[in-house]
Amino acid sequence: MTKIKPPNYQFCPFCAGRLQVKDDGERERKFCPKCNWTYYPQVFTAVTALIRKKGKVLMVKRGREPFKDTWMFPGGFIEYGENPLTTLRREVKEETGLWVKKARLIDILEGKNDLRAPGNFHFLYEVAVEEGEIKTDGVENKDIGWFEARKPPKIGFASHIKIIKLLQRGI
Numbered sequence: 001m002t003k004i005k006p007p008n009y010q011f012c013p014f015c016a017g018r019l020q021v022k023d024d025g026e027r028e029r030k031f032c033p034k035c036n037w038t039y040y041p042q043v044f045t046a047v048t049a050l051i052r053k054k055g056k057v058l059m060v061k062r063g064r065e066p067f068k069d070t071w072m073f074p075g076g077f078i079e080y081g082e083n084p085l086t087t088l089r090r091e092v093k094e095e096t097g098l099w100v101k102k103a104r105l106i107d108i109l110e111g112k113n114d115l116r117a118p119g120n121f122h123f124l125y126e127v128a129v130e131e132g133e134i135k136t137d138g139v140e141n142k143d144i145g146w147f148e149a150r151k152p153p154k155i156g157f158a159s160h161i162k163i164i165k166l167l168q169r170g171i
Ligand SMILES: [Zn+2]
Pocket: 012, 013, 014, 015, 016, 017, 032, 033, 034, 035, 036, 037
């Protein structure tokens, strides 16, 4: 379990009235007495793709904050209405130019140092892709390349450093 604090919202997102605090028997929760809306903090979910070829892994260099100019495995947040595989196909195509052929869930990691989404979970997939030329989107990222896990580039996200460590141990 990670000790994280969810966003401390003060106002109701529906009526903009000030939230009050009640005890629901388990813990204190914020609620709006006017709308009868209760704030249940939830974590974000994301997917990450492990794409391997000849002993190397495919990574992209971030063009945006957080951790601009560091490298990461392709992936992104699951949008409303998507299932994780839909997100995986979309993100892999956007960030690498390649189509997902097969995907297998290998781990679920916790994103501990991403302030946009504290405590997010991401589904790590081993991904087989169709043959093609690698090309990243150029907006979110500024470079793409293959790396050996024992000689990784500079990585910002703690969970992606963990993936490198798992690879070095031989997943
Ligand atoms: Zn309200």
